[in-house]
Every structure is written in C-alpha cells, then in structure tokens.
Amino acid sequence: MLVVPNTGTGRDGGVRPDRRTSMSSSLKCFQALELLASPPYELSVTDIAVELSLPVASAHRVMTTLCVAGAAEQHGKTKWYRLTGRTLWIGTGYLRRSVVYRTAFVILQEMAHKCYALGLNQALAYLATMDNDQVLYLHSVGNPTALSLSANTGERRPLHSTGLGKALLAFQPREVRDRVLARKMTTSGPRTITTEMALREELSLIRHRGYAIDDEENVQGTRCVAAPILDQTGDAVAALSVSAPAGSFGDALMEASSLIVREAALRVSVQIGYRSQTSHIHV
Amino acid sequence: MLVVPNTGTGRDGGVRPDRRTSMSSSLKCFQALELLASPPYELSVTDIAVELSLPVASAHRVMTTLCVAGAAEQHGKTKWYRLTGRTLWIGTGYLRRSVVYRTAFVILQEMAHKCYALGLNQALAYLATMDNDQVLYLHSVGNPTALSLSANTGERRPLHSTGLGKALLAFQPREVRDRVLARKMTTSGPRTITTEMALREELSLIRHRGYAIDDEENVQGTRCVAAPILDQTGDAVAALSVSAPAGSFGDALMEASSLIVREAALRVSVQIGYRSQTSHIHV
DNA sequence: GAATTGTTTTCCGCAATGCGGAAACGGGCT
DNA sequence: AGCCCGTTTCCGCATTGCGGAAAACAATTC
Structure with missing residues (x-):
C-alpha cells in the first residue's frame, strides 16, 4: 500500500528494492505486539488496522497468526485482542539471560x-x-x-x-x-x-x-x-x-x-x- | 520439511490444508524467540536451524527478520543471536495490563x-x-x-x-x-x-x-x-x-x-x- | 603463508503464501 | 423485524518467502 518505488515486475529491468533480506509479514506481527504492550492493552481488529494503517482483512490475518503463535488471544465476548502469558515468558528471557x-x-x-x-x-x-x-x-x-x-x-x-x-x-x-x-x-x-x-x-x-x-x-x-x-x-x-x-x-x-x-x-x-x-x- | 499431507499442488483435487488462515512464516519467528528465551539464551544460526529443523538459509532469514524487527540482535564477534530489550518491553506489557x-x-x-x-x-x-x-x-x-x-x-x-x-x-x-x-x-x-x-x-x-x-x-x-x-x-x-x-x-x-x-x-x-x-x- | 575445516551469508529461480477488495456473517441496537 | 457496525471468510493475483548451492568469512592446522 505504501508507494513502493517499483517492485520488480517491470520487464524493463527496473531496480528491485533489495527485498529477500527479511520477511516483511512478520514485521507487522511485532508492530501489532508493540501496540498491545501499551495502553489501552486491548484492541479490536479495526483499532489495530487503523493504528498500523492496514486493511482490516490484513490486520485480521496478522492477529489470527499471533493467536496461532500463542502470542495473543481474543478476550471474552468483546472480540478484543490482548497479550498472553507466553509473551511474558519470552520477554523475561531477556532478564533470565x-x-x-x-x-x-x-x-x-x-x-x-x-x-x-x-x-x-x-x-x-x-x-x-x-x-x-x-x-x-x-x-x-x-x-x-x-x-x-x-x-x-x-x-x-x-x-x-x-x-x-x-x-x-x-x-x-x-x-x-x-x-x-x-x-x-x-x-x-x-x-x-x-x-x-x-x-x-x-x-x-x-x-x-x-x-x-x-x-x-x-x-x-x-x-x-x-x-x-x-x-x-x-x-x-x-x-x-x-x-x-x-x-x-x-x-x-x-x-x-x-x-x-x-x-x-x-x-x-x-x-x-x-x-x-x-x-x-x-x- | 515436516511431512505435510499434500500441499494443494496435486491437480487431482487433493485436500488443501487450510492455509490462508494464518501466516506460517511468522510462526517460525516465535519458535525462534522461544528458543532464545531459554538456556543457553545465545544461539548461532546453525543451532537455530537444527533446533527448528529448518535449512540454514531459512533459519538465517528468520533471524535477520527478528533483527530487523528489533526483537533479536547479534552479539559481538561470535555471531550468536539473543533477545533484545524490546522483547522485554513487549513481554512485560502483559504485566502492565x-x-x-x-x-x-x-x-x-x-x-x-x-x-x-x-x-x-x-x-x-x-x-x-x-x-x-x-x-x-x-x-x-x-x-x-x-x-x-x-x-x-x-x-x-x-x-x-x-x-x-x-x-x-x-x-x-x-x-x-x-x-x-x-x-x-x-x-x-x-x-x-x-x-x-x-x-x-x-x-x-x-x-x-x-x-x-x-x-x-x-x-x-x-x-x-x-x-x-x-x-x-x-x-x-x-x-x-x-x-x-x-x-x-x-x-x-x-x-x-x-x-x-x-x-x-x-x-x-x-x-x-x-x-x-x-x-x-x-x- | 597456504590449505583445511566449519561457520555465516548471499544468490536466485520456483511456487507457495500473503494480500486486500468485496461479500457474507453476527449480534446489538432502535 | 430491520438496521447498523464490526468481525470474519472468500478467492484470484503477484509478492514474498523458500532452500539448494555456492560464495565469503573465520578460526585452525599443516
């Protein structure tokens, strides 16, 4: 969605931005986690979509992924997302080390x-x-x-x-x-x-x-x-x-x-x- | 690498494992993070590749991603990876909430x-x-x-x-x-x-x-x-x-x-x- | 210093996987 | 009921991740 210069499809040998170095989809995951780590700590899909300037459908997929990974969960009847205890375990690894x-x-x-x-x-x-x-x-x-x-x-x-x-x-x-x-x-x-x-x-x-x-x-x-x-x-x-x-x-x-x-x-x-x-x- | 039943390529209408629900590449990131959260807390690419049964090249990409995301970093002359303070911030979000x-x-x-x-x-x-x-x-x-x-x-x-x-x-x-x-x-x-x-x-x-x-x-x-x-x-x-x-x-x-x-x-x-x-x- | 071994990192063609508009679902409201 | 608003699913397109193989790098040994 951001105006990326020119993404390699050009058959005239346009300059490929040096992708292939890291997995961009995962970056969105961490952006979402960081959101959840600050007040108000509980957010709906739409909130997250707005904050990360993503289409709702994409935000939804990101959050589903985080839930599958066990890093986030949906709370109760309001479908809001929040961090799980597994995130705490991973984060405190920094301290244990x-x-x-x-x-x-x-x-x-x-x-x-x-x-x-x-x-x-x-x-x-x-x-x-x-x-x-x-x-x-x-x-x-x-x-x-x-x-x-x-x-x-x-x-x-x-x-x-x-x-x-x-x-x-x-x-x-x-x-x-x-x-x-x-x-x-x-x-x-x-x-x-x-x-x-x-x-x-x-x-x-x-x-x-x-x-x-x-x-x-x-x-x-x-x-x-x-x-x-x-x-x-x-x-x-x-x-x-x-x-x-x-x-x-x-x-x-x-x-x-x-x-x-x-x-x-x-x-x-x-x-x-x-x-x-x-x-x-x-x- | 795991023996996935049958990944949709079969032209005879094989059962597609219901992908499209979550982003599998991100899951690898969290597996890697969890590794880093337990002793010995510092691992080389090869170690990570072995632990997650991934090809080294893939493990390397996963770790590069984590570094770009700011969740991991490479320590000193030994090129080992470890968690960063940003991970601590995210994890403790669970407590602040x-x-x-x-x-x-x-x-x-x-x-x-x-x-x-x-x-x-x-x-x-x-x-x-x-x-x-x-x-x-x-x-x-x-x-x-x-x-x-x-x-x-x-x-x-x-x-x-x-x-x-x-x-x-x-x-x-x-x-x-x-x-x-x-x-x-x-x-x-x-x-x-x-x-x-x-x-x-x-x-x-x-x-x-x-x-x-x-x-x-x-x-x-x-x-x-x-x-x-x-x-x-x-x-x-x-x-x-x-x-x-x-x-x-x-x-x-x-x-x-x-x-x-x-x-x-x-x-x-x-x-x-x-x-x-x-x-x-x-x- | 050159050869050797064990890493980490880059390359690159292939297709699997993530993307997001749009449509379906759900469940709280008047 | 019927409406409205947020959540979830669908699905074709092409971007993005994949991983074997080879190249850079580093640490030992001859």
Whole structure:
C-alpha cells in the first residue's frame, strides 16, 4: 500500500528494492505486539488496522497468526485482542539471560531496605541497564505510587536526564560517550542538563566521586542517587539507584544513601567479575 | 520439511490444508524467540536451524527478520543471536495490563517483610495467576538462591502440585475445576497429590479454611502457604504465597504466616473489587 | 603463508503464501 | 423485524518467502 518505488515486475529491468533480506509479514506481527504492550492493552481488529494503517482483512490475518503463535488471544465476548502469558515468558528471557539481573536481584532488595531504615520510606530502588543508548529498567523495589513518575520493567528513558543514565554513561568507553553526547538532549525535568559541555563536566564529576545524583533533572519533585555496576574491564554494564520525593530526600539523606547504593553496586560488580584496583571507585 | 499431507499442488483435487488462515512464516519467528528465551539464551544460526529443523538459509532469514524487527540482535564477534530489550518491553506489557499485578506489587513486598519479621528470613514471596490451566508466576520477592527450586517471572507450573495452584484452583468456577481435575497429574515432589478424588477433597478443605498449604508436594524440602485473590464474583484471579525451606518452616510458622498471606490477599481482593460478603473467606 | 575445516551469508529461480477488495456473517441496537 | 457496525471468510493475483548451492568469512592446522 505504501508507494513502493517499483517492485520488480517491470520487464524493463527496473531496480528491485533489495527485498529477500527479511520477511516483511512478520514485521507487522511485532508492530501489532508493540501496540498491545501499551495502553489501552486491548484492541479490536479495526483499532489495530487503523493504528498500523492496514486493511482490516490484513490486520485480521496478522492477529489470527499471533493467536496461532500463542502470542495473543481474543478476550471474552468483546472480540478484543490482548497479550498472553507466553509473551511474558519470552520477554523475561531477556532478564533470565542477564547475569547482572540474577546477581543484583537480591542485593537490590537489601539496598532498598537499608534505605527504608534511614527513614526513606517513600524510596524506590531500581536496577537498570543500557540498551540502545537508553536506560532500560530491569527491576524495581518499593512503592511505585509514591513517586509521581515511576518506571516499569522494560521501560526506557534517556541517558542524560536520569541518575541511572548518568551513572551508566560516565563509565562507558569513550566511543559510546561521544556518540551519545553528540545527540540532541531533550528536557524532561526542571533541571535537566541539555548541553554537551555541561554533561561532560557532570560525567567527569561522577567518575571522580563514583556515583551520580539527579536533582529533579528527570522528574519534577524527585531526587535520586545512582551508582554504576562495573565489569572486569571497568565499564558500566548496569546501575543501581534510589529515588524519593525531593521533600523527604534532603542532602543529608542523599549523602547517607549514596553510601548504601555504592556499596550495593560494588557488591554486584565484584560478583560479576570486577576487581577493585582496575578503576576509580573507592567506597 | 515436516511431512505435510499434500500441499494443494496435486491437480487431482487433493485436500488443501487450510492455509490462508494464518501466516506460517511468522510462526517460525516465535519458535525462534522461544528458543532464545531459554538456556543457553545465545544461539548461532546453525543451532537455530537444527533446533527448528529448518535449512540454514531459512533459519538465517528468520533471524535477520527478528533483527530487523528489533526483537533479536547479534552479539559481538561470535555471531550468536539473543533477545533484545524490546522483547522485554513487549513481554512485560502483559504485566502492565494486569490490574492485579499493579495492585499486588506493593502488598507483596509488605507481605514478604512481615514474614521476615516472623523469623522466616529464607522466605520467598510470590504473586501468580492462572494462564492456560497452569500457574503463571508474575512477581517474586526474596532470595531465590535460598530455595532449591525458585520460579522466575513468566515461568509455569502445574496447578495441582503447587500451593499457588491449589489456591487458584479451589476458587475457580466449577467448569474450570472439572476440566483441570480430569487431566493426568504428574508427580513433582515427595507428596504430590495425583488422584482426582484426593485433590477434590483438598480443594474443598482449602475453600473452607481460605488458604492452601504445600508440604513438599511441589519441591522436596520446600513448604508453602498460599491464598487466593478474588474478584467481585468470588473467583480467584491470582494468588499470593510464601515458600521456605521445610527445616525453617515449622507448623507454628506456617500457621502464623498463613494469617499474613491471607490478610495480604484479602487486601488485594478488596482493592480490585471483591466485597467480603460474597464468599467463604473470613480473615 | 597456504590449505583445511566449519561457520555465516548471499544468490536466485520456483511456487507457495500473503494480500486486500468485496461479500457474507453476527449480534446489538432502535 | 430491520438496521447498523464490526468481525470474519472468500478467492484470484503477484509478492514474498523458500532452500539448494555456492560464495565469503573465520578460526585452525599443516
């Protein structure tokens, strides 16, 4: 339906667009799945057809396929489609594969409790990694309703505007840093850093003190402390953080929780192979 | 490759297998994804070709498609394929959609801590639902290494051999119960209930006391208490549980934690619309 | 360095498979 | 009933996926 230049039927030897590299029909499947993974999570064939700009008949076939594959199902009397548990199994394969996730799972919980013990009972603890030059949230502990904007497993945020992102970025190989720093930076909170120079300085500061601070840079009214998880080469493969409402997260508490977060991150780092003398971090 | 009866080419009017209903090429994609979601999590084209009994060339095209779709990627110098973060996002859509999950998230953590306070520091707390006549684990809190066999998010277990499963099954509509009870029951622990009659009795007991007990039925050396989460109709839509090594989980502790688990489950039930007078549960 | 083995990737003709307009079905409404 | 709106099935057309075979690439061995 899109105006494809010229699809090979031309007997005058027109340029064939280099198809034959991938199966386009399957791409539609994933577009549909991605739709179902976001609100309102349940859609009718027609909805899907509209969203993907497909003829209803085609959308219907796509959805039938997804049902046969066991990735989607039709719910009850309204014939709407939604994701199945099988999709959850496949998606969480990403987590099961991750050594960092398996290692940090318990430590993240302990970290959260130590923060509660400090009096930070609104705190939310996160484990995140870098994927596709973004922060990818892997796991969280705490009360998500306490923060105005909390992140779910699988969600993404920009690297430059979150504590987790800055902690990750500061300990990336230079090439990665340069690539990310070269991009446009969007504003998301009252104090988001948006210039390359300011961010470079911030990253250098983070490298020196070993952890990152987010003071309403990502979300209005939320402060956060984050520390990187390093591998044997000294590069960050993930990060841990604690966020809380700015009102209940004063400088003294930030200071105190930074110790907790750094200690937790270091513990994970060591367990995945990091040896302390390789790097700048000293707890 | 599979011996397909007869694929329509026969000019003598052979029976066409009713294709045209779904897109078979996409099914291969999901088979491949499912492979990548289980150990060893990283596979070469040839591995995938072997596992799916496909020609290498075809397997290669399937994987290229998955890469284009953003669901898989090739890792480093070894050209092996693995899942991407986008897959995690799609899969966790199942969780974000779930009201029970969102509601129980915090309560599950509180429940776990109350159990720790009892002295059960090896305890693992679970939230699970029923999907495809199986227990589907949604979330867990605690130290997974403490139990000999712990369940990850997205994992499945039979209904009849787990505390969670029995709690779910006991509060299903009769038709569902009958359907499940009619099936063969596998043994997985030293005391698994495997006869229909025994299970019926057990379920009736569970309905009366309002929660389920698993005494090494699922895993040798593990005991567990589970309570159902009920909706407005009084049917179970999910369940909460606490498991711990049998040695540290005596009858007195089981008794005490049953109160905690039931209270937590009731709290979730009420929040999702359950009204206490509709059912048999009394905390 | 050249030869060898084990991969992954590209090529390309064949026909199976997906496409989508249009028509049939279904089931909630006045 | 009769209408309306969304879902599902039909079916000829040509696009798209198929897979054997050969070419690129990579990692060892002689």
